[in-house]
Amino acid sequence: MSLTKQRVSYFYHPEVGHFYYGPSHPMKPHRLKLAHHLILSYGLYKQMECYRPHPATPGEITKFHSEDYVNFLSRINPDNLKQFTQQMQRFNAGDMTDCPVFDGLMEFAQLYTGASLDGAIKLNNNETDIAINWTGGLHHAKKSEASGFCYINDIVLAILELLKVHARVLYIDIDIHHGDGVEEAFYCTDRVMTFSLHKYGDFFPGTGHIKDVGAKEGTGYSVNAPLTSGMTDKAYEDIFKPVMDKIMEIFRPGAIVLQCGADSLTGDRLGCFNLSLKGHAECVKYVKSFHVPTLVLGGGGYTIRNVARCWAYETSVLLDQPIPNKIPFNDYFEYYAPDYELHLTPEPRENMNTEASLEAVRVELLQQLQELQGAPSVQMQEVPPEFDLKKEEAYAEGMNDGGAEDDIRDGGNGKTSKGYGDGTRRAHSAELYDGEKDQ
Numbered sequence: 001m002s003l004t005k006q007r008v009s010y011f012y013h014p015e016v017g018h019f020y021y022g023p024s025h026p027m028k029p030h031r032l033k034l035a036h037h038l039i040l041s042y043g044l045y046k047q048m049e050c051y052r053p054h055p056a057t058p059g060e061i062t063k064f065h066s067e068d069y070v071n072f073l074s075r076i077n078p079d080n081l082k083q084f085t086q087q088m089q090r091f092n093a094g095d096m097t098d099c100p101v102f103d104g105l106m107e108f109a110q111l112y113t114g115a116s117l118d119g120a121i122k123l124n125n126n127e128t129d130i131a132i133n134w135t136g137g138l139h140h141a142k143k144s145e146a147s148g149f150c151y152i153n154d155i156v157l158a159i160l161e162l163l164k165v166h167a168r169v170l171y172i173d174i175d176i177h178h179g180d181g182v183e184e185a186f187y188c189t190d191r192v193m194t195f196s197l198h199k200y201g202d203f204f205p206g207t208g209h210i211k212d213v214g215a216k217e218g219t220g221y222s223v224n225a226p227l228t229s230g231m232t233d234k235a236y237e238d239i240f241k242p243v244m245d246k247i248m249e250i251f252r253p254g255a256i257v258l259q260c261g262a263d264s265l266t267g268d269r270l271g272c273f274n275l276s277l278k279g280h281a282e283c284v285k286y287v288k289s290f291h292v293p294t295l296v297l298g299g300g301g302y303t304i305r306n307v308a309r310c311w312a313y314e315t316s317v318l319l320d321q322p323i324p325n326k327i328p329f330n331d332y333f334e335y336y337a338p339d340y341e342l343h344l345t346p347e348p349r350e351n352m353n354t355e356a357s358l359e360a361v362r363v364e365l366l367q368q369l370q371e372l373q374g375a376p377s378v379q380m381q382e383v384p385p386e387f388d389l390k391k392e393e394a395y396a397e398g399m400n401d402g403g404a405e406d407d408i409r410d411g412g413n414g415k416t417s418k419g420y421g422d423g424t425r426r427a428h429s430a431e432l433y434d435g436e437k438d439q
């Protein structure tokens, strides 16, 4: 562990904010431009190495995603939809889903994915200590399926890159939604631990029960903190920190990937937690304090002025560079009206997570982690063996086909990692098209 100042690298492609999911769709790539300009206007770029990432190639993307799915994403556009009716259904894209086909869809995915890969490579080469890609973190995408506004899972691809050098990688997800795509990809391995804190119960994507702990070699390595509406800074911290301490003690990762979805903030258009910027960023600060090479990613966030506030503030936290509460003048200054201030005040509403329920989650997760101690694993290996995701996939596919091992993820909650077991997909539906304004 080195306690010298951590080097920070920042990856941003100037085109990534120009894509458009469609009218009234809550996912606005424009928020990425707002965040970038706020970071610039605070002068934070001066203290980090800034890079323009390469667009990920189809060859890089098929390290996780299936070829036919990547092919489909490369070929489809709003003008040729009719030729792809069947595939759109199969791959969960198009107007009937929450993953529309929009102009430049594949380019968009290539840009945010390339930035995550470049960050992972920079960390692998020991050329930086922290790599930031606010444009990535699309945690719902599956091997052959778009889901929850996500098409390509840049997180899984970045973790696969990190596994070339590191024996163990820790994934942390503070988005309000469960990090299902990442959990599913690594559900059966002990080389990746996933820790997701999320709203659970009648909420997209429906997975992330506390009893979903992983399978086979990965049993115990999926860590889920199911929470409900109104989470406060204090309550969140009281789960996050003790569980993180135990994870770091037991799992000892060589690298960390931190997904900082901003939809867990107060006032989010789709979310229902009540975190301030400081509460959200406390997780970032805490992860940073372990001095492990870390890839920091964006994710959800649907009140776009707050997304920009959050990620600009977290950039300052990662740089140990305090910034004033007064928003500096920038191209999108008017978005921050009426107060033109950085920080958010939580809403005066009840935290529906009771002391007892929070204590129960904390105790159960600490117990789950304690049981890993002493279990045989790759922990003592100096050089990681080749990671064979294909082997894990064959297993996962067997489950999804309704094979004999279908119930392996059923920890008594009657749900598989797919969520329902009844084959239905849960969309953001009710949360979409609600007629709210963009910001």
Ligand SMILES: [Zn+2]
Residues within 6 Å of the ligand: 175, 176, 177, 261, 263, 299, 300, 301
């Ligand atoms: Zn989310």
